[in-house]
């Protein structure tokens with residue numbers, strides 16, 4: 491039996507550059523791994539793929555990304571055997587934190603190890619990209635510039651470990667819905683991805699915080715004003731910056747110290763019904 495962990499992500503920036511012939515959007519975004527993880531326990535079997543999840547309402551069937559990742563490897567490498575997987579989810583679902591992608595990435599790594607396939611990171615990323623745009627990033631982790639439909643990655647220096655408060659409102663947002671609505675609405679502000687890369691290279695957290703920008707934020711806020719309320723609350727409690735991650739609805743705040751992060755979290759727990767987490771940014775997958 492092996493145990494594989496996968497970290498969630500936040501977007502420090504998210505820009506949309508245009509629509510692609512395949513219907514996806516051309517993006518340019520700075521992605522950051524965070525220390526909030528799901529765990530998959532995996533065991534080789536002679537039988538089919540089996541999956542159990544600690545979240546009863548999340549279907550553990552062939553549509554689940556963990557299952558699909560195992561099935562892809564089984565099919566691609568004509569494996570006779572199967573795998574028994576026990577998925578422990580801590581990353582909230584449909585939250586903008588790449589939860590499903592994290593699980594798929596963990597299972598791809600796990601299958602590679604269990605079946606001694608010796609697949610390179612490039613190959614794993616190529617397989618991962620077939621299942622979802624965020625999966626290659628989840629395989630590699632750290633701080634990266636992500637372009638194409640999200641699968642073209644450039645490694646950036648790891649952001650110095652930074653305290654992050656997450657507040658996930660009790661709503662779910664569909665990624666496809668957010669992208670679709672962006673087409674009608676557009677965005678006033680766009681991130682400066684060149685400058686944020688320079689500040690990341692200098693390791694200047696405060697300057698990085700000043701450059702957070704996500705073009706999907708106004709789209710999701712239009713439907714769910716609670717996101718702008720959470721942002722304001724985090725800023726009032728001393729966050730360096732606060733923004734929505736991915737297509738939302740999770741709002742994160744960057745804090746200069748653990749004390750500030752804890753203060754923001756306590757305030758959010760007392761004044762909202764959000765799920766609140768205090769974690770740190772993490773480096774690349776070892």
Ligand SMILES: C[C@](O)(CO)[C@H](O)COP(=O)(O)OP(=O)(O)OC[C@H]1O[C@@H](n2ccc(N)nc2=O)[C@H](O)[C@@H]1O
Nearest residue numbers: 513514515517622623624625639640665666669736737
């Ligand atoms: C919002 C982000 O999480 C930001 O990191 C990602 O861009 C989304 O990544 P993901 O969840 O892995 O997305 P996928 O599973 O590949 O696509 C879900 C849906 O989002 C839309 N989509 C996604 C990525 C992209 N570059 N353009 C899109 O238009 C498409 O409608 C697609 O059907």
Ligand SMILES: Nc1ncnc2c1ncn2[C@@H]1O[C@H](COP(=O)(O)OP(=O)(O)OP(=O)(O)O)[C@@H](O)[C@H]1O
Nearest residue numbers: 554555583584585586587588589590593624665736
């Ligand atoms: N292992 C999984 N964990 C969570 N959701 C999954 C999983 N497999 C499939 N799904 C489906 O994917 C949908 C999106 O969930 P997920 O948690 O990946 O969203 P997300 O964090 O917003 O993703 P992203 O940030 O990549 O857009 C869910 O509604 C769920 O039905």
